Amino acid sequence: MNIIIKNCNVLGKEQKELFIKDGKFVASYSDSEADRVIDLGGKQVIPGLIDMHCHLREPGFEYRETIASGTRSAAKGGFTSVCPMPNTKPVADNAAVISGILKKAQDAGYCRVYPIGAASKGLSGKELAEIGLMKEAGAVAVSDDGKPIATAELLRKVLEYSSDFDMPVLNHCEEMSLADGAMNEGAISTSIGIRGIPTAAEDIMIARDIIMAEYLGLPIHICHVSTKGGVRMIRDAKARGVKVTCETCPHYFTLTEESCLDYDSNFKMNPPLRTEEDKLAIIEGIKDGTIDCIVTDHAPHHEDEKVLEFSLANNGIVGFETAFALGYTYLVKPGTITLEKLVEVMCFNPSEILKLGRGGLNEGDDADLTVVDLENEFTFEKDKMLTKGRNTPYDGYKLYGEPVLTIMGGNITYEKLC
């Protein structure tokens, strides 16, 4: 499909036209050769967003989400590339499951899907998964997500063995013996009688990971950082030259533990929502570059698994369709970071950490782009989401930065332009 995009701003700079042909950005051609000419009326074009941490639930949990429904939702959120975690059924711990995921993703055609393989067989924390064969099949990183890589000894082996294949290792940081709870531990959890998970549970595991990465001189990526202590340790480690990178999620810079006061399980996730102080530390970490990426941790659940007593409800919220707008509304609009920085943490840095080679808008690059409406406020409505999940805490939020057009490989994967 030949598409000409006219009258747009590209990352803040005014650029009149973009030309797309055979899935790539090309030099100009005439309007008559175009299948479509889209006038953006000055709207903002950014490179297609990359979510390096999500859950597409397929295979095994298709009642929550499928690769098709999940990637369609991601496209609506402005993503052109997503990285699903391996906690499927069967677990994505071998080349066959990775290939199956890629096949389904290709059939759906909404996003480039870069699967993350399990670090240990069956996510059991016992023996190495076939990391090399998974890489050959198309996996881009390994993780035992949902759980930490169980022991320091296994972590060492995963880091060492993965480095032979240049495979990034992503770790969910939680000292499980301290994590028997359903929300952040503190005055709020005490007041409403919910067992708390201390920030120390996350910090202890981040410390372990930094120490091991430093000792081995190998890279590690820390998943969904939520604590002030975690940000501080990662900042210090980076300053020492440790090869540590990390990510956070929109809920950790927009919400706090106080949201749990009414026992609404749409505010239940892991790591849990923390305090205002932690939230401010996360924002500071994004601003000063300690935090490399914003990811969604998109975690769709069926209503039966969420509309429950708080402690019994599953962890997690959906996130594709709110992530960019939350970043724009809560970080860019108040002037904390620039639009360029937001694109860096939602596209360039994930691409670099996972070595995807994405994010370009120049001639010869794959035509992955997103158009966002930065001017008009919109009301986010959960019933209009394309994901199968309805577990979002942001229903009714008034936000800026709605993605209105997503193009992946020259194909329109989402469009809301008038």
Next chain:
Amino acid sequence: MGLKNKDLLGLKQLSADEIMEILETAKAMKMVLQSNVKKTSHLQGKSVITLFYENSTRTRLSFELASKYMGSASANISASGSSVAKGESLLDTARTIDMMATDIIIMRHSQSGAPHFIAPHLNASVVNAGDGMNEHPTQALLDMFTMYERWGDFAGKNVAICGDIYHSRVVRSNAIGLNKLGANVSVYGPKTMMPIGIDKMGCRVADSVEDAVKGADAVMGLRVQLERQHKSLFPSVAEYSHFYGISEEMLSKAKDGALLMHPGPCNHGVELPTCVYDCDQSVINEQVTNGVAVRMAVLYLLNARRNNL
């Protein structure tokens, strides 16, 4: 004046005036309870269901008797003998009960927030009879009623609560209620059973049993859940009772005539010795009687609110 909300979920949701109205109403109900013919017609033509997901002797029986003394149709459901055992969700079970023209559902549940979760979905009024570690509002109300009968006022009174503070819904409800009425609450227990941030609920965290009970107008012991010993919250029953129990000597540090209270059931010789349980200052048995009066008051006021809407 009456109650503001359809449900009684906790002391958090009650104002000082509402608490006082419940206590005043309980006075009248206690007179009914102590009369020859224990019968009123306040709940005639109404239905009250107790739905208990956890074991209970006092709470369940006192609610049941309270509703029967007031003339309601009442029935009990427990988790083991119902569709809950077949895996029915809490919300489905609650809606099923609600659709049988039920007026008041009294629920005990192991999960904090379980009554808060179902209440907005139901026409019936929900009374929290204990939810996880969160609240046990009618226990605190009966404790406060017991104090109120003796004191007539809460301002400046000191209440000491000793034991497993972390897991106790009784502490949370008492702390909230007593603070609203102007009393001071001190808590003490092993650090392994002291939740972070309890001071933010208006509790002074004491350094010892002695520090907690010194000058107290009421001393409350809490049941130690002995099964928790396996979680290494305390090393042995002997050590617990030695350092954390309320002995005769410790009780003597409280004000003369201070009330000795316990929500029951009590492990004799652990949180307090039998001689303390049975001492002159002990109002433990009276608490049980007051439990019925307070629950009658709660049912009366919730029903009055329903009738007025």
